[in-house]
Amino acid sequence: MTAALPEPAALAAAVSGRDRLALARALNLLDDRRPAARQRAAEFLDALPTEKLDTGGHLIGITGPPGAGKSSLTASLIQVWRRRGLKVAILAVDPSSPISGGALLGDRLRMHASGADREVFIRSLACRGEFGGLSAEVWPMSLAMLAAFDIVLVETVGVGQKEIDVSKMTDTTCFVAQPASGDSIQFLKAGIMEVPHVIVVNKEDIGMAARKTLSELRNTLRRQMDPEGWQVPALSASAALGSGIEQLADALDAHRNWLLERGRFTARRRRCQAEWLVKHLRDEFGRYGIGLLGGEDALFAALAEAPRRRSPIAEYEALRARVVPCFAGRAAAPARPVPNPTEHNPATERT
Ligand SMILES: Nc1nc2c(ncn2[C@@H]2O[C@H](COP(=O)(O)OP(=O)(O)OP(=O)(O)O)[C@@H](O)[C@H]2O)c(=O)[nH]1
Ligand SMILES: [Mg+2]
Known part of the structure; x- marks a missing residue:
């Protein structure tokens, strides 16, 4: 029913003004496959301020194997970014269960992050088994969120080829490695996995296994360059202890600055x-x-x-x-x- 659809220009203005309800409506509109809704969604996106979509904010993809600590690290990063005065939106893509409707990831994130903070927006999205693991709406939704927030972070699960999608549709990709899991290193070596812009070994609190994985990754990275010439940093962190999180935020920011300085x-x-x-x-x-x-x-x-x-x-x-x-x-x-x-x-x- 077209009448129930929001008016695109007004919606775009409200989203740009960081009206949370308007953003939620906009994301629903972008998720609506009906032809009339698609038309409105296109008009809405076209009404968003171009400079924000072209040069504004930072769109970050965070990916890695299940249970590596992506949500925990995201929650820790939110705290750092909020201390730096940045407004943060999270899009959690849940591939695991069509029944949960994508609610699980978001719920877990919400448990960690401060739910009361008005400058943090979290939305989960069920992956419909399309798009190689990444829901087709992620790119248009990222644009809507970029119009309103300084940092937009997309969390997806992936080992091997699935994360390629997210790495190609974000400014900066961060891969979270699981200590004592050689898979990611093998995928990197074999060229199966797209080289991310930042790699972080989480759970450094467990000690030896995390240190070993970090040194293996650093050795691999010495031979694997980002095709554009960006030197990929491999960091160590612990979401549980809150260690290494500032450095992780700095590394992500450094990649954004690197792109900006080179006009890319x-x-x-x-x-x-x-x-x-x-x-x-x-x-x-x-x-x-x-x-x-x-x-x-x-x-x-x-x-x-x-x-x-x-x-x-x-x-x-x-x-x-x-x-x-x-x-x-x-x-x-x-x-x-x-x-x-x-x-x-x-x-x-x-x-
Ligand atoms: N020891 C330790 N455990 C951690 C750390 N970070 C996360 N965990 C634990 O690892 C498990 C998975 O954490 P999540 O943050 O849900 O991991 P995820 O990568 O988002 O998981 P999925 O979204 O299910 O793929 C949880 O039991 C966390 O408590 C850490 O720094 N150290
Ligand atoms: Mg998670």
């Missing part, structure tokens, strides 16, 4: 959106659909380099409108190629 920050956000668009299209239309738009690499390059930003939903619908007729057999090929596919440079690095 906005480009990275643009690439996040391109990743989201391509992944979303691949999930809906498969390789054939992507082929109709010029192939994955050309499409990614064209989207990542396009100067004009539109809301991800509007941009997605525009691409979708070019693929759907081909599937319906009404046209043999898309009406026109993607913007500048011929200028595609295969060497274009993906950040």
Whole structure:
């Protein structure tokens, strides 16, 4: 029912003013698949202040194996950020149980964090088994939260390939390693796991096993560089003791500054959106659909380099409108190629 849907411009203004109720409504709108809601959601995203979406805040992904301490570290980080005067929003993506409806992660987080703090916003999201473990709404929701908060942190569980999604749709990715678990080191060595921007071995309070994992990770990292040249730090912390948390917050911030100083920050956000668009299209239309738009690499390059930003939903619908007729057999090929596919440079690095 369109009448029940919020008015996009007013909603965007309220969200930018950090109205918590408005943000909750906006996230519900972004989660609504009905066509009328999609239209409103696109208008809402387009009405958000562009500078906040392009250069504002810090979008951080925190990932790692189940039980490594992601939520506990997040709760500790919230305290540090609040002491620094930053306003924090958390998006907890719960892949474990469709029955719990994504409530578990959020509840655990809320137990740790100060529930009474008006400047901390926590939302959990059930993962619907799509998007390789990351719910399709995460990118649009991250944008809405960035319009209102200084730090937006997305927590997802992942070992191996699943965290690739979150690392490509955030400014900075933090991997939480479990002491005495060699999996992450093996994945890093084998190149299966995307190199994160910051690695932290949690539970340093347990001693020897944590120190050993840290030194193994540091050895591995000496040989594995971030493709952009950022030197990935491996840190040690304990959410239980509250040790190493300031340093972790500093390391995350250092990566943001590094991107800003090199003029890469906005480009990275643009690439996040391109990743989201391509992944979303691949999930809906498969390789054939992507082929109709010029192939994955050309499409990614064209989207990542396009100067004009539109809301991800509007941009997605525009691409979708070019693929759907081909599937319906009404046209043999898309009406026109993607913007500048011929200028595609295969060497274009993906950040
Ligand atoms: N000894 C010790 N235990 C910790 C530490 N941090 C977290 N834990 C414990 O590890 C368990 C998992 O912590 P969580 O923060 O829920 O871990 P998580 O990675 O968010 O877990 P999932 O979201 O289920 O994947 C809990 O029992 C915590 O009490 C730490 O620094 N030291
Ligand atoms: Mg957790």
